[in-house]
Amino acid sequence: MTTHFARRGLTTATIGMLFGVLFMGLLGCERPGDLGAEAAAETETAAYTLHFKVDGMFCSGCEQTVRSRISELDGVVSCEVSHRDGTAVVRVRSEDVIDRILREVDEAGFEISRSDQPASGKAPDDRIAATGD
Numbered sequence: 520m521t522t523h524f525a526r527r528g529l530t531t532a533t534i535g536m537l538f539g540v541l542f543m544g545l546l547g548c549e550r551p552g553d554l555g556a557e558a559a560a561e562t563e564t565a566a567y568t569l570h571f572k573v574d575g576m577f578c579s580g581c582e583q584t585v586r587s588r589i590s591e592l593d594g595v596v597s598c599e600v601s602h603r604d605g606t607a608v609v610r611v612r613s614e615d616v617i618d619r620i621l622r623e624v625d626e627a628g629f630e631i632s633r634s635d636q637p638a639s640g641k642a643p644d645d646r647i648a649a650t651g652d
Contacts, residue, residue, distance in 0.1 A: 566596040566610040569617065570634040573624065576602035581629070588623045592616055606634065 576582055582602040589598045589609055594616035599608045609620060617633075624631040 566612055567614070569609045569611060569620075571607040571609065571620070571624075572632050572634045573600070573605055573607050574630040576600075576605060576629060578602060584627055585624055585629060588627050589620055592619050592623060595620075607631070 573585055576585060579602060582600045585607060586598050586600040589595055589600070589607065594612045596610040596612060598610070600606070607624075611617070611620075621631055
């Protein structure tokens with residue numbers, strides 16, 4: 520078998536090197552541009568949690584509309600919306616996005632305002648002071 524590969528210009532060293540490269544690739548070696556777990560955790564910790572009260576949502580379609588309008592904004596890390604609770608919990612990178620969230624949901628036809636606390640009644644763990652409108 521080695522003779523067959525050698526006739527095609529592939530030596531044992533070349534084959535060994537190819538297997539080594541393949542093996543390193545399977546181990547998940549980090550490549551430039553990859554967003555590793557450390558970078559993802561850093562992005563998550565750099566976010567603020569904001570709580571909103573959203574009136575006018577009556578179904579999962581309303582919920583999806585609010586979620587998609589908020590999620591598409593630059594600076595939004597994640598968004599959870601509940602039409603049953605009338606709430607939106609949004610993780611953002613900075614305070615700059617708050618006015619855009621309020622405007623976007625208002626333009627979608629829903630009433631939105633900042634909430635002092637999460638729906639569960641627990642004290643918020645936000646780094647942005649939550650104030651009601």
